[in-house]
Amino acid sequence: MVIDVERLSRLFAGRRESISDARAFTRAFVVDRSPDDLVDTVELVVSELCTNAVEHTASGEEGGQFVLELAVHSEHVRVGVVDFGAHTEPTVNDEPFGVDAVSGRGLLIVETVSKAWGSERLRVGRRVWADIVGASM
Template structure:
């Protein structure tokens, strides 16, 4: 097998976006472009889940305040791709998955959707905020 047939592991791209609702679409387009450039054909799940995480970051973290930022990082992990969304965190709100999402509610299904679609996901607090990540199979 030639070296060109082995995918390079590691960072595929990252982008820092303003913590505003309009950044959700920008993040979705960014992830689609990075994944397509890396050879992935099916980007729908990645676009859907990054939309949910960026929406949550803007709505529920300090990144949604004036001047706040959200960071999206895309990495090739061999058989999977990992996407992480970093925000400024929140002293009053932590990521949680509802046992049963309210079908009539306007929100509240984002992390439930991530937990249902992703191979794995998680979150942690870092020195500069919160990171929420998920992994999907490369296809």
């Protein structure tokens, strides 16, 4: 019997090392469930949202964690990251960047490659999500 899973989530430790694990988890789940042109973009969004959770929320503190949620739909892939919360809401940094800038563009990238993105407060923390559409979806 084959069971086709369309949604999957996993809890990760709130450490920078977990971001590469989250990308690998994403690739393994999405690669056979969505068009090839979409896999790299979904992995990029996962990387940016997980990095934000670790660097800008309580998930990155000692003992912190975050949850990666993936859902493959017929028209898009939804990526969600649930973190332990922060004092501010996530916003796109639209200030000009120098050529040497190495941070501060995460949500700008997510906004650029996603059909839609947003965030919602939860009882504990926040979910930041993005819907990614491939050319053949």
